[in-house]
Amino acid sequence: MATKTLHLSLVALSLLQGILAVRFTATNNASATPGGQRFDREIGTAYTLTTMPKIASFIWKIFGQATEAERRHYYPNDVVNLYVQDLQDGALGETGDNNVYMSAKGIETYPPGDATRFMFTSILYHEMTHIFQWSGKGTAPGGLTEGFADYVVLKSPFYVEGYSTPGEGSRWDEGYGVTSRFLEYCDGLREGFAAELNKKMREVYKEEYWKELLGKDVDQLWEEYKAKYSNVPASLHH
Structure with a gap:
């Protein structure tokens, strides 16, 4: 049942990404660290990939960008990548071009329970705004x-x-x-x-x-x- 549910969720995610035109990826490059392991346990790649398109849609709504022409794109692939990894400057999250970097050490400090995903998602809203805003x-x-x-x-x-x-x-x-x-x-x-x-x-x-x-x-x-x-x-x- 769990496998079937995950499959349906990924199918729905694929359809949503197709509608949005932008593709999203999420990779844990710190799976051997305490923060990376906590990401796998309490947040997860599936949750992240489901959440990123929702955040993008929210940002475009806040910015009043109803059409693709009004939005910021990253050609030729138009993909936004998220990486969980060690950041050496103490930041909880950073961006560079079309990439979001979430701090594994930062994830170690997140509050417990439901607040873990809440904190991760809050930071992700901030970082993804940098990806799509005009500057x-x-x-x-x-x-x-x-x-x-x-x-x-x-x-x-x-x-x-x-x-x-x-x-x-x-x-x-x-x-x-x-x-x-x-x-x-x-x-x-x-x-x-x-x-x-x-x-x-x-x-x-x-x-x-x-x-x-x-x-x-x-x-x-x-x-x-x-x-x-x-x-x-x-x-x-x-």
Whole structure:
């Protein structure tokens, strides 16, 4: 029964990948390590391959990319590869071109039970956003691209509550949770702002985009954002 169920799941996955055009692979290169063994036991390649197309579809929805022409592709094969392996810089996950690298040592530190897959999937949302987002061909600030990746996680079902708080940070391009909350604020000023900004960054990033979309430059928007939360206790930030 289990074999039949797995076969049907893989058939469904194959059909879904065909519809999406992008192919996905997952490889554990650290199966001899404690983290790699935990990946096999508690997360698994089958779960990963089922989850990656769902994450891709979610990212395209957040970015308002309904057609293949609007999305970022990696030709000639248009494949996204995931590798579980040892990362030497302490990162939980990294990307390079069309590859996602998940840290085996990081997997060792994941919380137990259902939270193991939750944590893995949350990180995967972040890393796969880097695969599919536009970055102005490298001209966008690194803090903005990292903020976009965390913004997608924030909007996903796999956001870790308490990770970031609205109003925190000292710069709009500080990155990660700080910038993700700023993007969320800007989305509140204009629905779909984050998707529109991402689209504009297909070829190049310009600070003028903020004024084009919201009528104010980014520094003024940041000042108003900080002022909104300056006297609000952190426990009440929503």
